[in-house]
Amino acid sequence: MNKIVVVGAVAGGATVASQIRRLDQESEIVVFEKDRDMSFANCALPYYLGNVVDARDKVLEATPESFYESKHIVVKPYHEVTSINDSKNTITVYDRVHETTFEAQYDTLILSPGCSANALNLDSPIAFTLRNMEDTDAIESFIEKNQVKNALVIGTGYIGLEILDNLYERGITPTLIHRSTHINKLMDQDMNQAIIDEMDKRNIAYRFNEQVSKVIGNEVHFESGKVEHYDLIIEGVGVKPNSEFIKNSNVTLDDKGYVPVNDQFQTNISNIYALGDIITSHYRHVNLSAHVPLAWGAHRGASVIAEQLAGDRTIHFKGYLGSNIVKFFDYTFASVGVSPQELKHFDYSMVEANQGEHAGYYPGNTKLHLRVYFDKTNRRIIRAAAVGKKGADKRIDVLSMAMMHQLTIDELVEFEVAYAPPYSRPKDIINMIGYKARNK
Numbered sequence: 001m002n003k004i005v006v007v008g009a010v011a012g013g014a015t016v017a018s019q020i021r022r023l024d025q026e027s028e029i030v031v032f033e034k035d036r037d038m039s040f041a042n043c044a045l046p047y048y049l050g051n052v053v054d055a056r057d058k059v060l061e062a063t064p065e066s067f068y069e070s071k072h073i074v075v076k077p078y079h080e081v082t083s084i085n086d087s088k089n090t091i092t093v094y095d096r097v098h099e100t101t102f103e104a105q106y107d108t109l110i111l112s113p114g115c116s117a118n119a120l121n122l123d124s125p126i127a128f129t130l131r132n133m134e135d136t137d138a139i140e141s142f143i144e145k146n147q148v149k150n151a152l153v154i155g156t157g158y159i160g161l162e163i164l165d166n167l168y169e170r171g172i173t174p175t176l177i178h179r180s181t182h183i184n185k186l187m188d189q190d191m192n193q194a195i196i197d198e199m200d201k202r203n204i205a206y207r208f209n210e211q212v213s214k215v216i217g218n219e220v221h222f223e224s225g226k227v228e229h230y231d232l233i234i235e236g237v238g239v240k241p242n243s244e245f246i247k248n249s250n251v252t253l254d255d256k257g258y259v260p261v262n263d264q265f266q267t268n269i270s271n272i273y274a275l276g277d278i279i280t281s282h283y284r285h286v287n288l289s290a291h292v293p294l295a296w297g298a299h300r301g302a303s304v305i306a307e308q309l310a311g312d313r314t315i316h317f318k319g320y321l322g323s324n325i326v327k328f329f330d331y332t333f334a335s336v337g338v339s340p341q342e343l344k345h346f347d348y349s350m351v352e353a354n355q356g357e358h359a360g361y362y363p364g365n366t367k368l369h370l371r372v373y374f375d376k377t378n379r380r381i382i383r384a385a386a387v388g389k390k391g392a393d394k395r396i397d398v399l400s401m402a403m404m405h406q407l408t409i410d411e412l413v414e415f416e417v418a419y420a421p422p423y424s425r426p427k428d429i430i431n432m433i434g435y436k437a438r439n440k
């Protein structure tokens with residue numbers, strides 16, 4: 001019988017296993033997960049801590065028992081894959097509960113080990129990172145047990161921003177620090193002003209170019225010389241690939257430890273696939289490599305791998321567009337396309353509009369700032385970014401679809417908007433970008 005082994009049982013791993021089972025009732029599928037839980041909703045964790053998602057079982061989507069019952073897939077929690085022997089088609093697995101090691105054979109191996117949160121090694125019981133349900137449970141019980149009143153959030157990536165927003169909504173007073181002034185880095189820096197404004201409006205303290213030097217009890221010492229007291233510290237300082245166990249195999253890793261894959265999600269070894277945050281691939285709309293560690297890619301990878309193994313082999317991955325979005329209090333920050341740092345690879349121009357999101361006379365109108373970058377050599381859209389209280393998500397999704405089809409900036413005048421006063425204008429902000437581009 002064909003044996004498929006999956007490493008990692010969360011977004012990519014659990015999804016690829018169930019997608020394969022949908023198409024293939026015969027193969028044996030075994031999933032090894034080094035930690036306690038499978039198939040939890042990572043993206044829900046900040047909202048669960050903010051009590052916005054009100055029940056733990058809404059976050060934990062499956063258990064090994066329920067998965068086996070419904071899909072006949074074996075999931076082994078607390079089983080860490082420690083090495084791959086690709087010449088023998090085996091992996092070495094460490095059973096963390098029984099402290100034993102064994103070899104497992106595979107015909108096809110699928111890697112979805114994701115990333116781990118970077119930690120600042122503050123060596124403090126009040127400092128936490130947030131990556132999985134175990135971290136979340138630890139933070140939740142710490143908050144309850146210690147009646148946490150204030151928290152220091154380190155880092156301004158999307159996890160830091162979401163945590164800050166959610167702690168505040170829960171009634172905990174947050175303070176934000178970041179080691180530079182380069183915040184929320186997927187967004188154009190001059191479009192981040194609303195982050196500052198939203199904190200000012202709520203009297204939330206923040207400091208940039210600031211770092212923690214040491215923590216003694218609840219006393220936090222900063223490199224600026226300040227000393228402050230906090231009940232809780234959450235570090236959102238980036239991630240690193242979980243690829244230690246791959247290093248001794250013949251699977252190629254790039255210089256940062258990520259796994260390059262082809263359009264079928266195969267690594268350089270044809271019966272070893274990889275997906276999710278661990279991979280690097282390429283953009284769909286431009287000829288550049290891309291690393292997009294977000295949930296859509298894990299789900300798309302799962303579907304394509306399942307098709308490769310058990311379905312229609314003509315289905316392959318056409319690349320990322322890099323769509324991303326984050327809510328920060330009343331504002332939404334969203335972008336799609338190459339990152340601001342990658343624009344340097346293009347001879348580009350930019351068009352922007354900053355106007356009412358819907359008809360001016362209709363109540364609740366708010367400003368939406370939309371910016372679109374295009375390649376001057378072929379006028380195709382390469383990046384878009386939007387910030388506003390309403391409508392940023394819709395515009396970025398529309399532009400993602402436009403970029404998927406390689407539309408030019410000029411074709412945006414033809415976008416036919418679904419218009420009524422509460423939703424947009426007869427000439428939508430996307431049309432406005434197209435009209436403005438005529439002069440560029």
Ligand SMILES: Cc1cc2nc3c(=O)[nH]c(=O)nc-3n(C[C@H](O)[C@H](O)[C@H](O)COP(=O)(O)OP(=O)(O)OC[C@H]3O[C@@H](n4cnc5c(N)ncnc54)[C@H](O)[C@@H]3O)c2cc1C
Nearest residue numbers: 008010011012034042043080081113114276277293294295
């Ligand atoms: C707090 C938080 C919020 C997020 N919010 C969003 C969001 O709003 N939108 C979005 O698009 N994305 C979001 N993400 C990112 C998204 O969750 C990831 O892109 C996605 O989970 C990646 O899937 P994956 O399978 O690669 O990794 P994961 O889902 O992290 O799963 C990897 C699993 O592999 C296990 N593993 C690692 N090494 C081994 C080993 N050697 N042996 C066995 N098991 C191993 C790990 O323990 C882990 O459980 C968020 C992530 C976090 C942490």
